[in-house]
Amino acid sequence: MSTTEYARLFEGLIAPLSEQEFKATAWPAGLHISHEPKPGLAALLAQPELCDIESFCAIGNDGGIHINYTREERFRIELNADPAHAIEQFHAGNTIQILDLKTDEIRRWNRALDVALGLIPGTTLVNAFTSLRGKGIPWHWDSQEVFVVQVRGRKLWHVAPNDYVEWPTINGMPTQSPSREMAFQLKDPTRPILEPEQWRSVEMLPGSVMYMPRGYWHKVEQNLEESLHLVLQVRLPSWRDLFRFMLDNAPPLYDLDWRRPTSALSPDNLATMAPREFKERLESLERLAGGGALMAMAQQFSSIIDGGGLYKDIAPQMKY
Helix, strand or coil, X not given: CCHHHHHHHHHHHHCCCCHHHHHHHCCCXXXXXXXXXXXXXXXXXXXXXXXXXXXXXXXXXCCCEEEECCCCCCCCEECCCCHHHHHHHHHCCCEEEECCECCHHHHHHHHHHHHHCCCCCCCCEEEEEEECCECCXXXXXXXXXXXXXXXXXXXXXXXXXXXXXXXXXXCECCECCCCHHHHHHCCCCXXXXXXXXXXXXXXXXXXXEEEECCCCEEEEEEECCCEEEEEEEECCCCHHHHHHHHHHHCHHHHCHHHHCCCHXXXXXXXXXXXXXXHHHHHHHHHHHCCCCHHHHHHHHHHHHHXXXXXXXXXXXXXXX
């Protein structure tokens, strides 16, 4: 498909807005909800893999099947369940979640969002949740930007803005004791994280789409009918993401000079040698970013995720 065709597919998701209108009014930090008819979603919603729980649990995926125990007094998640157990727990009323679905139609949508939103190829993933009528997943926020697409059934959501943290790097739930990583990001690390006191209620119908920015509070108050929804998940890259990826994947950082132990980090030298060597390391990282190396890192990232994608089309292969 061409870039124009991917853009047209993306506009089928955000109708009645155009891509330009969506980016001006909602992307990336605003809430967008649409119940307008969306013919462009027909093939996505009609996939046979989504027609019943047995087909759903047999769908190709790279993220595993997980069980959200929404019927127990204390919510918990069981990771990497086998399909038969997941089907059993679905019929017991719990919510079944499958991450990173793999079908031809979903691969088409993955690429469409990557292209339309200007993301490194391989960024977009599609997850899915299904449940019988009844209570859904409780209050939480995600560390990604998400498009929720209702496939079948009716589902009542509560959503609310987040005044605890901006652009979180990890998911969050109400807690009296935030993790260390979460506390670093909170506006007030001493403040317990409580459920929202005010929210907007949204009833999602088949074909409804809701875009929620990263960190936006949400819960499924009630599955009004047997329900299945898709989550088209993206994560806008940050410099923190780049540095984490670079430290683990840039070949020069595995050179002997980086691996060799240094006496600069001994207690006697932390105030003298260490600052000088640290500055030298920063200068070497700065050199690493030049000469097309940032493009090379993007190429390496995309080749790990999806075999190269668009970066192979816009630049020659580069090496660090």
